Amino acid sequence: MTKKTLSLVSREFVGFEKSFQLQADHFAAIHPEMQVNRTFWEIHTLYDRMVTEQKVFSADHDLFLCVTDWLPELIKMKGLVPLNTYLENDPPEDWPNGWASSMKQLQTDQDGTIYGIAYHDGPEMFLYREDLFNDPNEQEAFAGKYGYPLQVPSTWSQFLDVAKFFTRPDQDLYGCVLAGYPDGHNNVYDFLIHLWSRGGELVDQNWNPSFNSTIGKEALQYLVNLYTTENVLPPHAREMDSVATGHYFAKGHAAMMWNWCGFAAMAEIPELSNIVGKTKTTVIPRGDNPEARHMSLNIYWVLTIPEGSKNKDAAYQFIKETASKSMDKITSQCGGNGTRLSTWRDPEIIESFPYYSMIEEVHKNVNSPLPIPEYPAINELLSTMVDDAINGRESIDRALVKAEQAIREILQKSGYIRPASVGGEE
Structure with missing residues (x-):
């Protein structure tokens, strides 16, 4: 047959x-x-x-x-x-x-x-090595260095302290791992998470781009610093996509990451993981400002x-x-x-x-990219913005301005931005 x-x-x-x-x-x-x-x-x-x-x-x-x-x-x-x-x-x-x-x-x-x-x-969650956080020696050392107890970070400032503490290249351990590969996937979603978790939005109620703001600059600068000056990521993070970071975390080379929750499952599969039983998940950190909120991406x-x-x-x-x-x-x-x-x-x-x-x-507190046919083109512009900033091809300010202008053109051409709503924006 x-x-x-x-x-x-x-x-x-x-x-x-x-x-x-x-x-x-x-x-x-x-x-x-x-x-x-x-x-x-x-x-x-x-x-x-x-x-x-x-x-x-x-x-x-x-x-x-x-x-x-x-x-x-x-x-x-x-x-x-x-x-x-x-x-x-x-x-x-x-x-x-x-x-x-x-x-x-x-x-x-x-x-x-x-x-x-x-x-x-x-959705995306915050993944961390429970065995590292619960180790009495690590707790004592962290408190002695930073003056407060070692705990799962609730804010991005706490996250940076913990990431620096656990970064030990000589032990093949880094404070965190991120997917910097410019595939329009996690590099964009990481920016959106940092934007939303500080209280920012991609567009306002009139569809005008609103990410080129104080909060947006803070979000992109923080993300760029993780790759360039803070030295808390593996050197090849810019070439890693989300799947590669999931494997890297599961092999025990990073103390923390925010990523798709399915990678917490990968960390529990013996043939894929060296840290079975050692991973916990919680909400993603938020900004330190009053508008900040714990947010995830759906x-x-x-x-x-x-x-x-x-x-x-x-x-x-x-x-x-x-x-x-x-x-x-x-x-x-x-x-x-x-x-x-x-x-x-x-x-x-x-x-x-x-x-x-x-x-x-x-799932009770999630956000999603713009649900419009033009979003893939917008996504590519955001991917370029993040990649240019991470790799130093553009300054933070210039990368944001270029993306804002190009995205505004798309939204205007498609009729989302009404002419009256643009006045005074440029």
């Missing part, structure tokens, strides 16, 4: 490769006439091919694991198959109440059309059906099966981060990956 083949394309990540392998095997066991081939690309390549080159309209792929940042642009170009009819006639297990509202919003258009089911979740990855797929019905069946309780749990067990409430509350998952006990709480 000749099998029908479904083609799935995803971002490169060992957790996705492992979970999709098991989920494809499960699907083939239920549908012996089907097989699921899987392709994994670096994140920039994935965007370029599927969105910029509009491969969503080709017959090359039947399933596309897509990050929510890209959905408004894809929805505008009608590049994804609406799932409402499928969901009404043949819904996944416990749909829609089996997911938190934050896991259903970003793939739903303003008219209620749904374009995907959440597969892998953020984006997530959704399984979608490209418009060009010739096997749309079968592709939906894969999405439905993969969204089940058992398959979502497998996503978490393989190092990803399941998206169902059942997974977040599963005693076995919480025992293996304790950070799951905090996910619902963190």
Whole structure:
């Protein structure tokens, strides 16, 4: 019997490769006439091919694991198959109440059309080595040097003290690790987290860019200093993406990082980690100013059906099966981060990956990038801004001004900024 083949394309990540392998095997066991081939690309390549080159309209792929940042642009170009009819006639297990509202919003258009089911979740959390923080010798040494107790940092000023304290290159240990690779992913999200956690915003209520402000300058300067003058990061941090930093942390080379909470799961997998049982998670630090707040970033990855797929019905069946309780749990067990409430509350998952006990709480105070089709272009400008500042190609002030001007042009051209709201801004 000749099998029908479904083609799935995803971002490169060992957790996705492992979970999709098991989920494809499960699907083939239920549908012996089907097989699921899987392709994994670096994140920039994935965007370029599927969105910029509009491969969503080709017959090359039947399933596309897509990050929510890209959905408004894809929805505008009608590049994804609406799932409402499928969901009404043949819904996944416990749909829609089996997911938190934050896991259903970003793939739903303003008219209620749904374009995907959440597969892998953020949000970002603060990860730290509990064994280091609880060590009596470390506590005594820190208090003697800084004059206050060693504790998980609540503010960015405390974070910097702790990062400096734990930076010991001769022991291959650094205070923190960040993903400086300019892929428009964590380098942008790190800036947004620093902006939001100090009380800033990317745009104001009239859609005018508002990040070139005192708070925005403080946020970008702090981030740049971590890479350039504070000496608390590994030397190759500028070449690392989020996945590389997750591996680096799991190998025990950093005391702290803020990153996607799924990397706390990686730190608990023996074949990937040297610090099993030593990682804890909490809220991300905030600024020291009165407007500061603990904030996290909410984006997530959704399984979608490209418009060009010739096997749309079968592709939906894969999405439905993969969204089940058992398959979502497998996503978490393989190092990803399941998206169902059942997974977040599963005693076995919480025992293996304790950070799951905090996910619902963190989701109560999250922010997301601008939900507009133009955001990917804005994201690239922010990525360039951060990368230019980190690598000294532009001053902090000049990088912010250039990004502000370019983003304003995009928002004006697209009609978000009304002419009356611009007066006095320039």
